[in-house]
Amino acid sequence: MKFLPKxxxxxxxxxxxxxxxxxxxxxLGLVAIVLILAGAYGGLVIxxxxxxxxxxxxxxxxxxxxxxxxxxxxxxxxxxxxxxLIWRIKLAHAVAASCAPVGAWFTFLALxxxxxxGKPMWGAWxxxxxxLTSELVLLFxxxxxxxxxxAIDERTRAxxxxxxxxxxxxxxxxxxxxxxxxxxxxxxxxxxxKMGSPSIRDPAMLIPLLxxxxxxxxxxxxxxxxxxxxxxxxxxxxxxxxSEILGDT
Amino acid sequence: MQEFLNMGGYAGYVWGAFGLTTVVLLLNVVxxxxxxxxxxxxxRRRHGSLS
Numbered sequence: 001m002k003f004l005p006k007x008x009x010x011x012x013x014x015x016x017x018x019x020x021x022x023x024x025x026x027x028l029g030l031v032a033i034v035l036i037l038a039g040a041y042g043g044l045v046i047x048x049x050x051x052x053x054x055x056x057x058x059x060x061x062x063x064x065x066x067x068x069x070x071x072x073x074x075x076x077x078x079x080x081x082x083x084x085l086i087w088r089i090k091l092a093h094a095v096a097a098s099c100a101p102v103g104a105w106f107t108f109l110a111l112x113x114x115x116x117x118g119k120p121m122w123g124a125w126x127x128x129x130x131x132l133t134s135e136l137v138l139l140f141x142x143x144x145x146x147x148x149x150x151a152i153d154e155r156t157r158a159x160x161x162x163x164x165x166x167x168x169x170x171x172x173x174x175x176x177x178x179x180x181x182x183x184x185x186x187x188x189x190x191x192x193x194k195m196g197s198p199s200i201r202d203p204a205m206l207i208p209l210l211x212x213x214x215x216x217x218x219x220x221x222x223x224x225x226x227x228x229x230x231x232x233x234x235x236x237x238x239x240x241x242x243s244e245i246l247g248d249t
Numbered sequence: 250m251q252e253f254l255n256m257g258g259y260a261g262y263v264w265g266a267f268g269l270t271t272v273v274l275l276l277n278v279v280x281x282x283x284x285x286x287x288x289x290x291x292x293r294r295r296h297g298s299l300s
Binding site: 029036040044045049054055056058059062063066101102105106108109112113116117119120219222223226227229230231233234237238242243246 | 253256257258259262263265266267269270273274276277278280281282284285286287288289291292293295296
């Protein structure tokens with residue numbers, strides 16, 4: 001680990017990270033609340049009616065941020081698991097284990113809000129097209145991580161086995177992203193990430209979506225900070241700094 | 250106001266999606282806090298049984 005910069009070493013130290021996470025959580029939470037409320041106001045009130053989908057298109061302001069977050073959380077989880085597997089950093093596994101339940105919830109939310117959107121627009125809650133199916137696989141990857149982790153008693157082994165699953169599951173991420181281009185899908189193509197020419201051009205439509213998405217990401221950071229502290233306690237309970245922090249020396 | 254709530258006839262879908270999102274956002278905060286609290290209780294108990 002010699003080549004890792006010093007601040008990484010410090011960050012990977014559980015007591016240091018624990019205190020840092022504790023200090024940052026209220027601020028992250030505050031920023032997330034402001035952004036999400038602003039995004040919701042922009043999406044529900046300011047954004048003009050879509051010429052094809054009417055007011056029904058406003059579901060985009062919760063659907064797309066959830067779907068993006070479901071992928072971002074997976075990337076964070078798989079990267080943390082890889083770091084944990086390669087350098088055997090316990091904190092990295094604590095991060096990966098904290099991502100799984102949050103990621104599963106947001107994948108569920110992306111699928112559910114998608115179904116609610118699909119019903120009036122496509123006439124069906126669910127279709128087995130490539131985008132929907134690969135997102136469903138993402139949900140199973142999260143649930144698989146949780147189940148595998150829970151099935152192994154010894155935490156170090158559980159971290160490694162579930163971590164390996166998370167790393168292998170990364171192949172699904174580009175499949176989800178490109179599914180709307182590789183296959184003929186009912187799901188519409190990307191609205192924002194098409195390089196150079198996003199199909200949402202009206203800033204009054206686009207900006208609330210970006211604010212909401214950033215809000216979701218900051219929200220995730222806040223929830224992650226709380227969960228990682230729990231995971232760190234589960235792994236470090238025998239250390240002295242833990243009893244010092246918990247105040248029962 | 251009535252027009253806003255009606256969402257051009259999509260009220261059930263739009264408010265349903267936003268409502269569900271609110272529930273999931275709040276729930277994840279509650280679950281994370283509960284997990285941390287219970288981990289702290291477990292850590293204390295295990296620590297107590299060591300000494």
